[in-house]
Structure formats: structure tokens, C-alpha cells
Amino acid sequence: MEHADKILKEKEALQRKINILETRLSETNAQHKLSSEGNVSDSPLLLEFDVLKEDNILLKEDIEFFKTKLIEIAETEEGIFKLEKERALLDASLRELESRFIAAQANMMKLGPRDAWWEKVEKLEDLLETTANQVEHAAVILDHNHDLQDRLDNLEASLQAANISKFSCSLVDLLQQKVKLVEDRFQACNSEMHSQIELYEHSIVEFHDTLSKLIEESEKRSLENFTGNMPSELWSKISLLIDGWLLEKKIAYNDASMLREMVRKRDSRLREAYLSYRGTENRDVMDSFLKMALPGTSSGLHIAHIAAEMAPVAKVGGLADVISGLGKALQKKGHLVEIILPKYDCMQVDQVSNLKVLDVLVQSYFEGNMFNNKIWTGTVEGLPVYFIEPQHPAMFFSRAQYYGEHDDFKRFAYFSRAALELLYQSGKKVDIIHCHDWQTAFVAPLYWDVYANLGFNSARICFTCHNFEYQGTAPARDLAWCGLDVEHLDRPDRMRDNSHGRINAVKGAIVYSNIVTTVSPTYALEVRSEGGRGLQDTLKVHSRKFLGILNGIDTDTWNPSTDRYLKVQYNAKDLQGKAANKAALREQLNLASAYPSQPLVGCITRLVAQKGVHLIRHAIYKTAELGGQFVLLGSSPVPEIQREFEGIADHFQNNNNIRLILKYDDALSHCIYAASDMFIVPSIFEPCGLTQMIAMRYGSVPIVRKTGGLNDSVFDFDDETIPMEVRNGFTFVKADEQGLSS
Known part of the structure; x- marks a missing residue:
């Protein structure tokens, strides 16, 4: 310019x-x-x-x-x-x-x-x-x-x-x-x-x-690292696919065994072939798999769980959580794990991935006849699951509830026989058959008295009794329904009940299983005396194969740092999220929120006598008297108890510090664990108990009675005989109001 x-x-x-x-x-x-x-x-x-x-x-x-x-x-x-x-x-x-x-x-x-x-x-x-x-x-x-x-x-x-x-x-x-x-x-x-x-x-x-x-x-x-990602739904799908081919007689037993071993080892070639042929005809996948089937040595175990429950698809109590959690833990260890369940009409089908029926019917013996069974497959929590749907006129599992039917003994005797028939006809060389509670206790005598004689004898039987309160007794003649020899088994040293002149399914499992477990060391001691509900003498006879192993929880499902149900996720190093979740629960249940530090007591349980319902009732009134807040989640199968707690709920209807939700709500249970400052488990007896472990996982202090697994997992803060770093809650001994208040 x-x-x-x-x-x-x-x-x-x-x-x-x-x-x-x-x-x-x-x-x-x-x-x-x-x-x-x-x-x-x-x-x-x-x-x-x-x-x-x-x-x-x-x-x-x-x-x-x-x-x-x-x-x-x-x-x-x-x-x-x-x-x-x-x-x-x-x-x-x-x-x-x-x-x-x-x-x-x-x-x-x-x-x-x-x-x-x-x-x-x-x-x-x-x-x-x-x-x-x-x-x-x-x-x-x-x-x-x-x-x-x-x-x-x-x-x-x-x-x-x-x-x-x-x-x-x-x-x-x-x-x-x-x-x-x-x-x-x-x-x-x-x-x-x-x-x-x-x-x-x-x-x-x-x-x-x-x-x-x-x-x-x-x-x-x-x-290279795919093995580390277990449990894997993909491998479960492949395993179910192979078993379906075998049951439908599309591949030979030896080929199926080799392919199962490749699945157990997480052979990446199977994965690549499955993904590359996904969306094409199954024949192409099968041909590709068979080309890779070579003999190999096994370093893991093939474990089949036969059970009546599995979370979250069919859940009544803690048994369901154990089946899922234990299955996933074993799968992570490199074992091949499968679950066999009844196909209930009332189960949560939406919790099953890739549910489909196989193009084959498995026949099983019952009441002198052979009945067809539809076999459904799917994955639950990444585990392969087989669902058995009986084609029996009684429609055993087309009911509105899992248990509590007049013919429960008959229903589960049928299921136990059909489950073994499925394993036998599939040609599987299972290492361990693990059955749970009285509903599948028939498996042990059926396996050794019927199927071992047919050449199906590679497995060893493990029986776990999660609660000796329920033993599955019936007239001896009813054993004949599933093909067992009544005269052979109706003996004091086999299946005859120790006090009622009937046969006892749990006793038969104790006698016929290779190993018997229960769910905590303390409970194992308790059931050797009056806690055995009449089976203490049988347990003493078989004490060398009987032990208590403390249950654990599924730390993937119960993890506050990843829990999708929580308002704010948190962990042990940063507990600020608990306050936010407490505020969210108060808002959700319309509880008073003027004082953030006001203590909140949680309780999630089935309302039955075993759980100490009179102590739960006392805890509700005592908490209200002391100015705290109490949230109960649970229901009772006993009409009298359900009505009693409905009356308590009505009494506190206008009290903004007490809430009773008399049903089970999985999402709400997560929120209660996260929001509560204390968690009460006042059981009269408790084989193991998982709620106190989950509460601790979520930073809630457990208040429990010293019994069973509660005694093995919660250690009193004031007990100077216990190292300080182990103390994690509060315990009481007397099963009365005075003991709880102490």
C-alpha cells in the first residue's frame, strides 16, 4: 500500500x-x-x-x-x-x-x-x-x-x-x-x-x-488370545451344533468326540471355519469341521450338569445361581461344560440365545412305555444348554410353576431318566455327571443300575445337596416309573428312608454317587447331626466321600463396576457411587430423602420359616423405631406367611421409611444391594447363602446369624479372636429377637 x-x-x-x-x-x-x-x-x-x-x-x-x-x-x-x-x-x-x-x-x-x-x-x-x-x-x-x-x-x-x-x-x-x-x-x-x-x-x-x-x-x-475370552457363547453354539449332528446321525461318534475335544481346546480353526461358513448350509460347516477332526489328547474334563434350575432362565433360589456361576467358572478353567434342564413353559425364554429344536426325538422309558422327547438347544450366560420337552400325556413341565405340583416326584423322575438317555444316545464320553438336589438325585442309581450295564460307564457321578430340608420321598413302588428295581433299592442301606418307611431320593444319591458335596463346611458338620433331617447316619457311613465346599457368587453378574441396573457404577476403591444409588432407590420407592446419611437396611429373601421370618418382621419394626429405613424384597410360597407380610406392608403404607416389595424383581435386587448400608440375613439355618456375599461385593455390611455358610463367610467385627483384616460384618447366635437386637 x-x-x-x-x-x-x-x-x-x-x-x-x-x-x-x-x-x-x-x-x-x-x-x-x-x-x-x-x-x-x-x-x-x-x-x-x-x-x-x-x-x-x-x-x-x-x-x-x-x-x-x-x-x-x-x-x-x-x-x-x-x-x-x-x-x-x-x-x-x-x-x-x-x-x-x-x-x-x-x-x-x-x-x-x-x-x-x-x-x-x-x-x-x-x-x-x-x-x-x-x-x-x-x-x-x-x-x-x-x-x-x-x-x-x-x-x-x-x-x-x-x-x-x-x-x-x-x-x-x-x-x-x-x-x-x-x-x-x-x-x-x-x-x-x-x-x-x-x-x-x-x-x-x-x-x-x-x-x-x-x-x-x-x-x-x-x-491367539481367543481362549482367554471364555466363557464364550460362540464355542457353546459350536458345541451344540456338533451334538445336534450326532443326535441326527449326520456324523459318526468318533468324529463328534474329536470335534468336541477341539471345542474344549478352543481350536481357532473351528472358529474360523464356523464364522466363514456362517449363513450357509450346515452341510458346508460340517464338511469343513470333519476335515479338521484329528485324534488328540484331552487335558480338561467333559462335565454335564443335570439340574432343575439355572439363572436367569429358570430361577427359584440359590441353586439357579450356582449352576450358572459354577458352569462359567469351570468353562474358564478349560473344561467342556454342558447343562441339561427341563423345558418349562414358565421359563424365561428371552434369556436363551439361539433357542431351537433339534430335528430328532430322543425316546426314554417311563411307566412301562417309551416316550418321545423334543430336544431344544440354546446358550444361557455363554453356556450350552439342552432343554428336554417330554411328549408325555401328563405334560410334566407345561405348568405355571417350577415346583409345588402334586406330581413333582413323578415329573423329575421322568426328567432324570430322559437326561441320561440324551447323554447315552448322543454317544458322549462324559467325565463327570453332576446332579443337584433331590429333583435329579435319581440320576445316580439310574446310571449305575441301568446305563452302566449298557456300556455307558465312562463318567463318575457327583451329587450336591444344596439343602437337606428337601429330600424327595415317595412310596417305594413309585421308583418303578423310571425303570428302577424297587426290590433291589428298597433297603436300609440303599434308598429306603430312615424314618418313614418310604424311599428317599437324596439318600439314593448319597449311596450311589462317587462323591457327595454340600455347599459349605459348617453346613456339612451340621447335617451330620440333627441338621441332616434323618440322613445323618447315612452321611456318617459315607463320610469319606462327603465334604462341604463353600459356594461362591458369579462375579461377572454381580459386579458394581459394570452392573447395568445401577444408576451409578462404582468399585471398592471409590464408593461414592453408593450414595447416588441410595438416592436413586429412595426416589424409585418414594422413600424419605431429607437425610442422606439415614441408614438403609436391605433384605432380599424367600419368606419361609428357614429364613427366620419372625426375625425379619422384628428387624422391620426395630428399624422403624430407631429411625432407619428398611427395604424388603421377596415373596412366600406359604399363603399364611405371604398374608402376614402383606399386612405388614399395609401397616407401613404411609410410612416413608419402610417398603415391602412382596415379589422377586431381579433388576430391583441389584439396586437394593447397591443402595443399602446394611444387609440382614437372620436365617434359622442356611446351607450356604449367597445374598450376604453379594451384599459385601456391593459394599453393604452383612448382619447374619452364625449358621451354615453364613458362619463360613461373615466374621464379626467385634470378635478379637479373628484377624482384623478378615472381619467383615456382624453376627449373632440366638435365633430370637433378643439375639438379633444384640
């Missing part, structure tokens, strides 16, 4: 010269007029006048020409200013892209499993799209630069063609310097833009190369 000012000054000087010349011209005209009047010769003056007139015309034309050029130069200056501003913005954008690109590369180096980094890949793709847009914008600017360059070239040519001889050399030099300066600045801008574009093109190529390598390495790691 300084150069333009100088040019304007030159223009003003020229204007002054023009004014002088015009003055001289006027004087000459006057002299010419006088000469004409005085007859004086004016030829020289006329000549000079003509010359001056021509010079004046030329000067006016030159002035107009340079006025036009000055306007063009001013426009060029303005264009240069805008271009410099645009370039500054582009430089800032480029620097931001560089920092984002570096951050993206750093994030790419931290990428883990494929599920975690695909979102980052999408963000990087957005970054690439933005970069491409910036490059296109830069190209537009370059085109604009070229247009400006052409205009400058034209300007320079015009200046050279102009008649600049009428001006001073200094003015011409200034114009040439101006043109040269503008040209140099455009060249510098073009060079810098080309350099930035080349740098980003190189960076984009390098980014794509790095991304491709990361994807390749991640896929490789996924294949």
Missing part, C-alpha cells in the same frame, strides 16, 4: 505539471490573439502551441491509463490481503489437523480388542474426510493464485507496452518493483501450499499403512 501512495503522489505532481502547461497554453493563446491584432508574425508560437497541445492530450491519456492501472493494483492488493488471511486460517487448520492426526496415531497404538477400536477407526475416517476437504479447498486457492498470477502478467505486459517515456524513471522502477514483490509473494504462497499438501498426502498414506498393520495385528491377537 505504501507503493500505491507513492504512485498517487506522482499522479498529483503530473497534475500540477498539466496545470502549468494549461496556464502556459492560455498565455500563448493570449499572445497569439495580440499578435493577430498587431499583425505580428506568430508562426513560431503556433508551432509551439500545437506541440504543447499534443503533449497535453498524450499526458491526459497517460493519466487516465495509469488511473486504471492504479485501480487494478488496489484491487490486487485487496486480493492479496484476503489471500494472506485465508492462508493464515488454512495454516491454523493444518496445525489442528496435525495435532489431531498425532493424537489419532497415539490412540491407534493403544487400540485393544476389535470391539474397542472400531469406534476410533470411524473417527479417523471422519478425520481423513475432513483432510480431503481441506486439500480440495487448497486446490481452489491454488487456482485462484494462478488467476492472480495471470492478471499480474497481463499488468506487467501492459506497463511495458505503455508509453512510460513521458514519466520519470523512478516511477517506472517503483511499478516494476511492485510487480516483482507481488510475484514473489505469490510464488512463496504457492510453494508453501504445495509443501503442505505433499506433507498431508504422505501422512495420509502413512496413516493407512499404520491402520492396516494394526488391523492385521489385532486380528492375529484375537485369534
Whole structure:
């Protein structure tokens, strides 16, 4: 702009010269007029006048020409200013892209499993799209630069063609310097833009190369580390697929055994073949699998659980949680685990993945006849599950409830026989058959008295009694329904009940199983005396194969740091989330919330005599008296107890510190564990108990009676005989109100 000012000054000087010349011209005209009047010769003056007139015309034309050029130069200056501003913005954008690109590369180096980094890949793709847009914008600017360059070239040519001889050399030099300066600045801008574009093109190529390598390495790691991701629903699907082929007689037993071993070892070849043929005919998958079936040695066990419950698909009590939790834990250890359940009409079908019926019927013996059974397969909590649907006129499992039917003994005797028939007809060489509670206690005598004689004898039987309160007794003749020899088994040392003159299913399992367990060491001691409910003498006889193993909880399902039901997730290192969950539960149940520190007592239980319902009732009234809050979740199968607690709920209907929810709600149970400050389990007897363990997992202090598994898992804070680091709750001994209040 300084150069333009100088040019304007030159223009003003020229204007002054023009004014002088015009003055001289006027004087000459006057002299010419006088000469004409005085007859004086004016030829020289006329000549000079003509010359001056021509010079004046030329000067006016030159002035107009340079006025036009000055306007063009001013426009060029303005264009240069805008271009410099645009370039500054582009430089800032480029620097931001560089920092984002570096951050993206750093994030790419931290990428883990494929599920975690695909979102980052999408963000990087957005970054690439933005970069491409910036490059296109830069190209537009370059085109604009070229247009400006052409205009400058034209300007320079015009200046050279102009008649600049009428001006001073200094003015011409200034114009040439101006043109040269503008040209140099455009060249510098073009060079810098080309350099930035080349740098980003190189960076984009390098980014794509790095991304491709990361994807390749991640896929490789996924294949190598796939075993560590158990329990895996994928392997359960493959296992069910193989068993379906065998039952449908599409593959030979030896091939099925080899494929099962490959599944147990998590052979990546099976996984790759299954995924590559997914969506195609099963025949293609089967052919691919059979090509890989080679003999191998087994380092794990094949374990089949036969049970009446499994969480969350068919849950009544703690047995269901144990089946799921134990199955997943064994699967993580590298064992091949399968579950066999009845197909209840009332089960939670939505909790089963890929539920389908096999194209085969398994026949089983009952009441002197052979009955067909539909076999359904699916996965629950990543475990392969077989559901047996009897085609019996009694419709054994097409009921509105799991237990409590008049023909329960008959229903589960049928199921036990059908479950063994399924294992036998599938040709499986199971290592352990693990049956649970009286409902599947028939398995042990059936296995050794019937199926071992048929050559199905590779397995050993483990029986776990989760509660000796329920033993499954019936008249001896009823054993014949499932094909057992009544005369052979109705003996004091076999299945005859010790006190009622009937047969006892749990006693038969104790006698016929290879190992018998219960769910805690203390309970194992208790049932050797009066806690055995009449089986203490049988347990003493078989004491060498009887032991108590403390149950555990499923730490995947019960994990406050990942629990999807919680308002705020938290962990042992940061318990602030408990306050937020406490506030959320109070709002959900319309409890008083004026005092955040007001203690909240939780209780989640079945309302039966075993659970100490009179102590629960006392705890509710005592908590209200002391100004605390109490939340009870649970129901009773006993009508009298259910009505009693409905009356308590009505009594506290308008009390905003007490809430009784007389049903089971899984989602709400998670919220109560997270919100409660204390958790009460006042059981009269408790084989193990899981609620106190879950409460501790969620940071709630357990208050329990010293019995069974409660004694093995909760250690009183005031007991100086116990190391301080082990103390984790409060216990009491007397099963009365005074004991609880102490």
C-alpha cells in the first residue's frame, strides 16, 4: 500500500505539471490573439502551441491509463490481503489437523480388542474426510493464485507496452518493483501450499499403512488370545451344533468326540471355519469341521450338569445361581461344560440365545412305555444348554410353576431318566455327571443300575445337596416309573428312608454317587447331626466321600463396576457411587430423602420359616423405631406367611421409611444391594447363602446369624479372636429377637 501512495503522489505532481502547461497554453493563446491584432508574425508560437497541445492530450491519456492501472493494483492488493488471511486460517487448520492426526496415531497404538477400536477407526475416517476437504479447498486457492498470477502478467505486459517515456524513471522502477514483490509473494504462497499438501498426502498414506498393520495385528491377537475370552457363547453354539449332528446321525461318534475335544481346546480353526461358513448350509460347516477332526489328547474334563434350575432362565433360589456361576467358572478353567434342564413353559425364554429344536426325538422309558422327547438347544450366560420337552400325556413341565405340583416326584423322575438317555444316545464320553438336589438325585442309581450295564460307564457321578430340608420321598413302588428295581433299592442301606418307611431320593444319591458335596463346611458338620433331617447316619457311613465346599457368587453378574441396573457404577476403591444409588432407590420407592446419611437396611429373601421370618418382621419394626429405613424384597410360597407380610406392608403404607416389595424383581435386587448400608440375613439355618456375599461385593455390611455358610463367610467385627483384616460384618447366635437386637 505504501507503493500505491507513492504512485498517487506522482499522479498529483503530473497534475500540477498539466496545470502549468494549461496556464502556459492560455498565455500563448493570449499572445497569439495580440499578435493577430498587431499583425505580428506568430508562426513560431503556433508551432509551439500545437506541440504543447499534443503533449497535453498524450499526458491526459497517460493519466487516465495509469488511473486504471492504479485501480487494478488496489484491487490486487485487496486480493492479496484476503489471500494472506485465508492462508493464515488454512495454516491454523493444518496445525489442528496435525495435532489431531498425532493424537489419532497415539490412540491407534493403544487400540485393544476389535470391539474397542472400531469406534476410533470411524473417527479417523471422519478425520481423513475432513483432510480431503481441506486439500480440495487448497486446490481452489491454488487456482485462484494462478488467476492472480495471470492478471499480474497481463499488468506487467501492459506497463511495458505503455508509453512510460513521458514519466520519470523512478516511477517506472517503483511499478516494476511492485510487480516483482507481488510475484514473489505469490510464488512463496504457492510453494508453501504445495509443501503442505505433499506433507498431508504422505501422512495420509502413512496413516493407512499404520491402520492396516494394526488391523492385521489385532486380528492375529484375537485369534491367539481367543481362549482367554471364555466363557464364550460362540464355542457353546459350536458345541451344540456338533451334538445336534450326532443326535441326527449326520456324523459318526468318533468324529463328534474329536470335534468336541477341539471345542474344549478352543481350536481357532473351528472358529474360523464356523464364522466363514456362517449363513450357509450346515452341510458346508460340517464338511469343513470333519476335515479338521484329528485324534488328540484331552487335558480338561467333559462335565454335564443335570439340574432343575439355572439363572436367569429358570430361577427359584440359590441353586439357579450356582449352576450358572459354577458352569462359567469351570468353562474358564478349560473344561467342556454342558447343562441339561427341563423345558418349562414358565421359563424365561428371552434369556436363551439361539433357542431351537433339534430335528430328532430322543425316546426314554417311563411307566412301562417309551416316550418321545423334543430336544431344544440354546446358550444361557455363554453356556450350552439342552432343554428336554417330554411328549408325555401328563405334560410334566407345561405348568405355571417350577415346583409345588402334586406330581413333582413323578415329573423329575421322568426328567432324570430322559437326561441320561440324551447323554447315552448322543454317544458322549462324559467325565463327570453332576446332579443337584433331590429333583435329579435319581440320576445316580439310574446310571449305575441301568446305563452302566449298557456300556455307558465312562463318567463318575457327583451329587450336591444344596439343602437337606428337601429330600424327595415317595412310596417305594413309585421308583418303578423310571425303570428302577424297587426290590433291589428298597433297603436300609440303599434308598429306603430312615424314618418313614418310604424311599428317599437324596439318600439314593448319597449311596450311589462317587462323591457327595454340600455347599459349605459348617453346613456339612451340621447335617451330620440333627441338621441332616434323618440322613445323618447315612452321611456318617459315607463320610469319606462327603465334604462341604463353600459356594461362591458369579462375579461377572454381580459386579458394581459394570452392573447395568445401577444408576451409578462404582468399585471398592471409590464408593461414592453408593450414595447416588441410595438416592436413586429412595426416589424409585418414594422413600424419605431429607437425610442422606439415614441408614438403609436391605433384605432380599424367600419368606419361609428357614429364613427366620419372625426375625425379619422384628428387624422391620426395630428399624422403624430407631429411625432407619428398611427395604424388603421377596415373596412366600406359604399363603399364611405371604398374608402376614402383606399386612405388614399395609401397616407401613404411609410410612416413608419402610417398603415391602412382596415379589422377586431381579433388576430391583441389584439396586437394593447397591443402595443399602446394611444387609440382614437372620436365617434359622442356611446351607450356604449367597445374598450376604453379594451384599459385601456391593459394599453393604452383612448382619447374619452364625449358621451354615453364613458362619463360613461373615466374621464379626467385634470378635478379637479373628484377624482384623478378615472381619467383615456382624453376627449373632440366638435365633430370637433378643439375639438379633444384640
